[in-house]
Amino acid sequence: MNAAYRAFLRGLTDSVSIAVGYVPVAISFGLTAIHADITPMMAIVISLLVYAGASQFILVSLVASGSAPLSIVGIVLLMNLRHFFYGPALLSKFGGVPRRYPMIALAAGLTDEVFAASISKMQRQPERDREPWYLGVQLGAYASWVGGTAAGAYFGQDWLRHSPILSQSLGFVLPALFLALLLEIRQVVAVNVLVFAGLATLGALFFMPAYGAIMTGMAAGALAGARR
Amino acid sequence: MSATWLFVIILASGVGTLLLRLLPMLWQERGMRDAWRQGARRRALDAIGPSAMIALLVVSFWSMLEPSPAAQSAAPIVAGVLGVLLGRKLLHSIAGATLAGVATYGLVLWWFA
Numbered sequence: 609m610n611a612a613y614r615a616f617l618r619g620l621t622d623s624v625s626i627a628v629g630y631v632p633v634a635i636s637f638g639l640t641a642i643h644a645d646i647t648p649m650m651a652i653v654i655s656l657l658v659y660a661g662a663s664q665f666i667l668v669s670l671v672a673s674g675s676a677p678l679s680i681v682g683i684v685l686l687m688n689l690r691h692f693f694y695g696p697a698l699l700s701k702f703g704g705v706p707r708r709y710p711m712i713a714l715a716a717g718l719t720d721e722v723f724a725a726s727i728s729k730m731q732r733q734p735e736r737d738r739e740p741w742y743l744g745v746q747l748g749a750y751a752s753w754v755g756g757t758a759a760g761a762y763f764g765q766d767w768l769r770h771s772p773i774l775s776q777s778l779g780f781v782l783p784a785l786f787l788a789l790l791l792e793i794r795q796v797v798a799v800n801v802l803v804f805a806g807l808a809t810l811g812a813l814f815f816m817p818a819y820g821a822i823m824t825g826m827a828a829g830a831l832a833g834a835r836r
Numbered sequence: 837m838s839a840t841w842l843f844v845i846i847l848a849s850g851v852g853t854l855l856l857r858l859l860p861m862l863w864q865e866r867g868m869r870d871a872w873r874q875g876a877r878r879r880a881l882d883a884i885g886p887s888a889m890i891a892l893l894v895v896s897f898w899s900m901l902e903p904s905p906a907a908q909s910a911a912p913i914v915a916g917v918l919g920v921l922l923g924r925k926l927l928h929s930i931a932g933a934t935l936a937g938v939a940t941y942g943l944v945l946w947w948f949a
Binding site: 624625628629632646647650653654657658659660663667671674677680681684685688689690691692693694695696697698699700707711712714715716718720723724725727728772773774776777779780781782783784785786787788789790791792793797798801802804805806808809810813818821822823824825826828829830831832833834835 | 837839841842843844845846847848849850852853854856857858859860861862864865876877878879880881882883884885886887888889890891892893894895896897898899900912913916917919920921923924929930931933934935937938941942945946949
């Protein structure tokens, strides 16, 4: 077994922490899609092709409300605009070794959670192993998201019908995952970055939708980091 | 809405999202590699990840509290946060901390129900 393959397997193993968060939310997404009269197969296609959690929920609700196709695509892309900043930040963590894989393979699965987990754990990987490790993280997360969607679309209603508490608890999975990731990286992040980003997000929520507030928080944190 | 239109929307959203992730990486790789590595830009890039995490966390809590910012809706969140902290301390893993937080959150929801 060569080093790249071993690094890829380590990445798959490390993706378990993301999968723990993804599967319940993906099940919720599958359920939401079914409730919006989208077929199970089409729900899976959404997760396969769009693969961007929150915006998928919005896509489904806009489809259900009969919105115009162009506005649906526009809102989905606006929500995902924050992903624009992830790639350069991620590339800066790969180190100076020559690129091993096509860039599209590195970009395709770059979600919020994959980005956060990779940023927090990549430094522990040797530079030459970082790309295959990251591909493993991506693939594990992607498989859990698509698999969770399929489970939710085909079986979710039976599981959750009799347990509203379990259904509500699914809503806390992603916040819990983000908090756990923050705890993981707290020692390498300046406190002022977190304070500025958190306060800017909170302030922005009074004036704009959530995706705008997220971008405002990211910009404030980046400014605080640059001025350090 | 017809299945064809739905598929067109999904495809356009998917391609657009992929381009949002891919294009900045290509631009950086082609022309700005050295510049990104230096000084303030590098520090700003390093700060984006943690900033995104805390921003997503704040937005998540906000959306959970927004309809009724009462003690009854805040208590499960506080318990969930404590569960994550405790899970992190005892289990030393991201997955363990996440599950501990969700379990605590669910328990307090059940208690109030």
